[in-house]
Amino acid sequence: LNKRISAELTKDYKPGDPVLHLQLEDETGFEYKLDPKSIVLPPLRNPDILVGENDLTALSYLHEPAVLHNLRVRFTDSKLIYTYCGIILVAINPYESLSIYGSDIISAYSGQNMGDMDPHIFAVSEEAYKQMARDEKNQSIIVSGESGAGKTVSAKYAMRYFATVSGSSAEARVEEKVLASSPIMEAIGNAKTTRNDNSSRFGKYIEIGFDRNHHIIGANMRTYLLEKSRVVFQASEERNYHIFYQLCACAHLPEFEPLKLGSADDFPYTNQGRSPIIEGVNDLKEMEATRKAFSLLGITEAHQMGLFQILSAILHLGNVEVKERGSSSCGISVSLFCDLTEVSYESMAHWLCHKKLKTATEILNKPVTRLEATNGRDALAKHIYAKLFSWIVSQVNKALSTSSKPHSFIGVLDIYGFETFEVNSFEQFCINYANEKLQQQFNMHVFKLEQEEYMKEQIPWTLIDFYDNQPCINLIEAKMGLLDLLDEECTMPKGSDDSWAQKLYNTHLKKSSHFEKPRMSNKAFIILHFADKVEYQCDGFLEKNKDTVNEEQINVLKASKFDLLVELFQDEETPAAPSSTAPPGRAKLGRSTQSFREHKKSVGLQFRNSLHLLMDTLNATTPHYVRCIKPNDVKAPFMLDPHRAVQQLRACGVLETIRISSAGFPSRWTYQEFFSRYRVLMRQKDFLSDRKLTCQSVLERLVQNKDKYQFGKTKIFFRAGQVAYLEKLRADKLRAACINIQKTIRCWLARKKYLRIRQATITLQKYTRGHQARCLCKTLRRTRATVIFQKYTRMWAARRQFLRQRTAAVLIQRLLRGYTARLEYKRLVCERKALLIQRWVRGFLARWRFRRIKRAVVYLQCCVRRMLARRELKKLKIEARSVEHYKKLNFGMENKIMQLQRKLDEQHKENRELSEQTRQMESHSATELEKLHMQLKTLQEVEVESRQRGDLVTSLQEELELVRQELEKNKEMVAELNEKNTLLKSEKDEMNRLIQEQEQQIKEKSESIHQEAPEHLQAQLNEERFRYQNLLTEHLKLEERYADLRSEKEAALSKHDHNRADSGFSSSQSESIHSSVLTGSEDAGQMAADVSLLLKLQRRVAELEKEKMDLQSEMDTKEEQLELEQTKRVLGAQRDYEALKRQELESDNKKLKKDLQELRQSLSKGSGSKLASPGGQAYNVLLEQLNSTTEELEMRKEEVLILRSQLVNHEAFKHKVISPTLDLHELNEDGELWMAYESLKETNRILVSQLQTQGQTHEKEVEGLRAELLQLRAELDQQQQMLSNSLELPHDARIQASLQHEISRLTQQNMDLLEQMGKQDKIIRKLKKHLKTYMKKFGEAEGVHIEQSSPENMVGESGRTVSIVRKERDFQGMLEYRREDESKLFKILITELKPRGVAVNLVTGLPAYILFMCLRHADYASDDQRVSTLLNSSINTIKNVLKKRGDFETISFWLANTCRFLHCLRQYSGEEAYAKHNTPRQNEHCLTNFDLSEYRQVLSDLAIQIYQQLIRVIENILHPKIAPAMLEQETIQGVMGVKPTGMRKRTPSFNEEGSHSLESILKQLDVFYYTLLQHGNDTEVVRQVIKQQFYVICSVTLNNLLLRKDMCSWSKGLQIRYYSQLLQIKKKSQDDAEAICTMCTALTTEQIVKILRLYTPVNEFEERVSISFIKSVQTLLKDRKESSQLLMDAKIIFPVTFPFNPSPVALETIQIPSSLNLSFLTRV
Secondary structure (H helix, E strand, O other): OOOOOOEEEOOOOOOOOOEEEEEEOOOOEEEEEOOOOOOOOOOOOOOHHHOOOOEHHHOOOOOHHHHHHHHHHHHHHOOOOEEEEOOEEEEEOOOOOOOOOOHHHHHHHOOOOOOOOOOOHHHHHHHHHHHHHHHOOOEEEEEEEOOOOOHHHHHHHHHHHHHHHHOEOOOOOHHHHHHHHHHHHHHHHEEOOOOOOOEEOOEEEEEEEEOOOOOEEEEEEEEEOOOHHHHOOOOOOOOOEHHHHHHHHOOOOHHHHHHOOOOHHHOHHHHOOOOOOOOOOOHHHHHHHHHHHHHHOOOOHHHHHHHHHHHHHHHHHHOOOEEEOOOOOEEEOOHHHHHHHOOOHHHHHHHHHEEEEEOOOOEEEEEOOHHHHHHHHHHHHHHHHHHHHHHHHHHHHHHHOOOOOOOEEEEEEEEEOOOOOOOEOHHHHHHHHHHHHHHHHHHHHHHHHHHHHHHHOOOOOOOOOOOOOHHHHHHHHOOOOHHHHHHHHHHOOOOOHHHHHHHHHHHHOOOOOOEEOOOOOOOEEEEEOOOOEEEEEOOOHHHHHHOOOOHHHHHHHHOOOOHHHHHHOOOOOOOOOOOOOOOOOHHHHHHHHHHHHHHOOOHHHHHHHHHHHHHHHHHOOEEEEEEEEOOOOOOOOOOOOHHHHHHHHHHOOHHHHHHHHHHOOOEEEEHHHHHHHHHHHOOHHHOOOOHHHHHHHHHHHHOOOHHHEEEOOOEEEEOOOHHHHHHHHHHHHHHHHHHHHHHHHHHHHHHHHHHHHHHHHHHHHHHHHHHHHHHHHHHHHHHHHHHHHHHHHHHHHHHHHHHHHHHHHHHHHHHHHHHHHHHHHHHHHHHHHHHHHHHHHHHHHHHHHHHHHHHHHHHHHHHHHHHHHHHHHHHHHHHHOOHHHHHHHHHOHHHHHHHHHHHHHHHHHHHHHHHHHHHHHHHHHHHHHHHHHHHHHHHHHHHHHHHHHHHHHHHHHHHHHHHHHHHHHHHHHHHHHHHHHHHHHHHHHHHHHHHHHHHHHHHHHHHHHHHHHHHHHHHHHHHHHHHHHHHHHHHHHHHHHHHHHHHHHHHHHHHHHHOOOOOOOOHHHHHHHHHHOOOOHHHHHHHHHHHHHHHHHHHHHHHHHHHHHHHHHHHHHHHHHHHHHHHHHHHHHHHHHHHHHHHHHHHHHHHHHHHHHHHHHHHHHOOOOOOOOOOOHHHHHHHHHHHHHHHHHHHHHHHHHHHHHHHHHHHHHHOOOOOOOOOHHHHOOOOHHHHHHHHHHHHHHHHHHHHHHHHHHHHHHHHHHHHHHHHHHHHHHHHHHHHHHHHHOOHHHHHHHHHHHHHHHHHHHHHHHHHHHHHHHHHHHHHHHHHHHHHHHHHHHHOOOHHHOOHHHHHHHHHOOOOOOOOOOOOOOOEEOOHHHHHHHHHHHHHOOOOOOOHHHOOOOHHHHHHHHHHHHHHHOOOHHHHHHHHHHHHHHHHHHHHHOOOHHHHHHHHHHHHHHHHHHHHOOOOHHHHOOOOHHHHHOOOOOOOOHHHHHHHHHHHHHHHHHHHHHHHHHHHHHHHHHHHHOOOOOOOOOOOOOOOOOOOOOOOOOOOOOHHHHHHHHHHHHHHHHHOOOOHHHHHHHHHHHHHHHHHHHHHHHHOOHHHOOHHHHOOOOOOHHHHHOOOOOHHHHHHHHHHOOOOOHHHHHHHHHHOOOOOOOOOOOOHHHHHHHHHHOOOOOOOOOOOOOOOOOOOOOOOOOOOOOOHHHOOOOHHHOOOOOEEO
């Protein structure tokens, strides 16, 4: 079996072939050699669609390899630990914690049929609970398996299921006590073994009692064969019972100090296994759980400490050392044990070392050996622990017991399975004996079920040969059996194990086929059990069967002062010991010996009697079997050891069930299932009117051997392998059909391709020929064009040649003529130049000759004139020497002298003047000389200074050089500044970008905070609403429970008073009788008390909510402060960075200013220099650079100012609380920003004032328009709603609704017209009064009186017809009633009002309006008692009505009216938030004297309760329809098919009469929707109801899909839409896994993996999902953070809100129909 693997034949087998050619699962080839002698073929594997089935009996081939393979696929691949095998549930221990036992799973299995869901312990529990409730018969669940298989856990989950589903009818929660018994029994009865860390070392049978209503009322526990030897001995790697280690773990606690405990290693009774610690288990916490369970079961702290004292005494007893004193005596120290048990030290020490021997005449005390003393000590310890165990069990039963007798019970048997070890002793013998009995009962039950099935279907019954273990049972328990011989040997004085073994050999060897003797041993025997051969060692059988304890030791314990210890031994019947006063007598001794023997029954006899009692109990019940399997011995999760599994399957009877099933007809199909599955094998002529005949004819044609099947009344029975054969035929037919379809499709595709190619070819030919024709035409055109082109080209060439030649000729002519003209021109130019040269040469020569001649003439003239002058000079010299000459000279001298005298006088005069002038000049010259001296000195100084200036010039030149160098440096500095400016610009841009990013981040963060905060607050609000509404639900349940108890009490009293004997009087009738009585004073008082109590509770809840809101606000404030501090720190860092940048810029600015000033000064000092003088080139260049630098600095300054303003604005925006008043003067040292800010602020003020003025004007205008618009919109919405409602209704209802609407509309219009007429009449009367007054005044002023009117006027006035208008009464929207009519009002308006009939034709919410109008009158009269009575009675009456009539229409009707009543209390409360929606007339009707806000809360709670009741009613209606309609209905017939289901038949997926479909759900939803609208429920409430409906549908559908393996297939994906992608998508590659992870966002990881593991092929064309693919999906989804819960909570009810919905109906216009019979109400 270890080598069994799946394979497929690759070559047909023919008889005689020595080898089978196979292909394994990993697609590798393999040759299987056959034995030529036996030629045994390997067993056939089931079809792939049958592998992994929920029920092993659904397999076509039933043999061990098929069973093991199916279990392996389910356990290791699909991670499914439960599998059905007929009536057995096989549970394999996963050695891993699974999330399949939560309350959601319990809810999913509750109420389901066993075959509808996947196998589960809850399914078996539900089946037992359902059969108990349906058949009124007791049930039992038998859980068996070897140690470590999970029996205890399975039994615990079964009890948890019963406790959760059934609940308790009593006040004490019995189901909690039943569950609390588990930790106690595990502590005192479970221990660690080599196979299991929590192994039960005893068997138990728990009977859970139920009353007639199927509620748990009590329980009872019976235990079997406690392993007492474990108290004193443990094997290696094992532990004693858990309670001892829990005590040692609590030794440090103060209350345990008197027990003198220590570590578990200090006691021999706990340290023998050398494994005191269990991994993952905290003994201290387990002790707390144990003590808590004790307290829950009513065991007081004193009794608990007493128990722990006795257990500690047992541990200390194990520390007692026995010492040898002689060959036949011993000494002992037992002080701690005696102190804890409060017994006599001397007596206990004496009887531990001695024993009493009784003879015929005397009694002797004989010392015992050390070994005997040690065995006696251990026997005493075991006996005390057994008594303590029995006492605890009795206390548990006492706590779980009930005074009333249970109507029925379900028993859960948790008993050890078949065991075989290397050394088997008395315990294994008893365990295997019990399993033989249970297996016999199981075989008989299975055989009986098979027989009943065959008889029910009228199948010919043939005797099935099954294993009968009655001979083995007779060997053990019959007369002279093993137990009888053992008891006989125990009574012998010198009986021993060896002598008993010899008796066994002599009695049964070779006489019984089930008894054998080992070859190599004379102290052992072998029994052939139903599961295996077991060899038992005889050593210890007699001692364990006797279970002897020294009676004197028991007497010492009975004499203890410890009450609890004495109580343990009260039921001991000890023989009458001889005393000194009583004479010895044979008769008395005989009687005492007889009673002692009666009391001292052997362990084997006691076990046999209790086993017979257990079997009688099980035979009287309907059994359900759970077989627990241990998959491996190393406790590895989800690892199956085939050898161990087969061994356990054989031992627990699963394979026997398979064998019994396979011997008959294991496969069973209904005719409809067979027809639906194998209709593809039928021909058209096979279809008959009767499907049974159709199936018969088809099956007779398909299967020739009629012994392979049988036709029953409703089913077809098949032999083993026939379903596989039919599946093969079906697969072949489908394959042939697929081939035919493929052939046809391929033919169609090929023909389509051929036609497409042919059409393409024709098209190509057409276009090719056309192309060729076009090409020919184009060629012809081109040829013609070429000829024309050639013609014109040649013409052009010839013309061009002609023109070229002509041009050349003309050019030549022109050139020649030009050349000739140029030659002529050159000649003429040469001639002209020659003439010019000649002219200039001739002119030059003429001038040269003229100049030469002129010089010659001039020279000649000079010579001549010189000569003449010389001659004249000689002549004058001669004349001067003569007298005449002197005369002539003197004649002129007189005149000249006179002239000279005159001139002399003039000169004297001038001299005097000149002397004067000279004197003046001298004086002046002196002054000038002084001045000159001064100037000389000055000049000397200037010279010195000039020298100094020369030095200064040198220095200035040097300074100029330095200035030039500084200029270069400044240029470099300017470049650096430019670079810095560039960097600053980039930094500024970066800062701006950072600021923008920060602003964007802050904006996004604020937006996200603004978005998340409402969502978070909304989530908290919804959570609080959910909690509050859950509290209301619990309160409602308590009220219902209180009412039930009160009604039961009244019913019991009435029954006692009237002496009624009818036991069938149900609590529901008493409830209805009680709820119908409304006028009793006691009920009214109780109602008022309930409402007042509810008001107090709600007031307290409001206070708590207020405190919570305060704490929430405080927490929000703290969070905001924290966020502000964080933002402040961030912005502070940014502000520091900006300040640092600003300081750097300012320092650079100051530095540049300083450098600029120094440079200007140096330049001004060196103004004398030419190079650096103002206006110079260098100076101008430097000045331009400095100016540009200054401008750049100014720009930086502006940028700094802008950055400052941004920072200030940002800080002011984000930190208004921190800096509410920001000094803007500090932002700019020049004050420009402040002035701009002030101007902007002033402008903003003006604009704000103008906007406010305009806004007020517009608001007034808009308010008027808005009021008109709201009124028109309300009318329009009402009309549209009525129209939509009427259109959705049927034709008759539409006509009725339209008539009702028209009547209401006309009534409303008439009322409006009457109101308008009344107003107009008032205005007319008022105007007439004013007119009369004015006429009177006018008449008095004119002096005219009315009495003086003319007769004509009198006649005219008397002749007019004056209309007398009736004064209309102005109703105030109130109703008055007498106090004695109050009960009548509630009875008519609430109790007797039916939603159907009268209520449908009323105005929606009319009862709420009437109650509120009555409340208004009570408020108007300021009658607080009437207000309180009216509200309390209304609320209680509505509750009673809903309790009495809990149908959907009633709940919907009163939900609408309760909400309307609540809205009326809000609308007319006078609060501004609600009054703004009212008309002025409605505001006049507001309540004036009382504040009913608390009652508004009460009504809101009532509405919540009604809403929750409505949702529960909807769930109860929809829940049975969801799974059949959404999953089981086969919308596409023939696609899904029906798979074999085995004995656990599921609900059929094909359509049957009365089955639910998707259309039925849609119709039901339509009914819900129209009913809610018809009753006038608010749109928001209807929306929430619809949301809840769809949540229920989706959650139930998903839960069923997750728990139903048969629904997870590709074919089912065609029918369901939401999960169809996950079911239909490819599941092979990594891309498919990523697609699944991307697509399935609404499902959790566990749900996706669960669906993939459950995916099952329905047809052979589908493939399973590989393990590697599932692991890849898990790897991709491992980072998801989501809930680990597998199923959705279908019972959750979302928090409901009732938004305020004001009514447009005016109270004074409401008319009360006469059909209500409310004539005692008076309109006010």
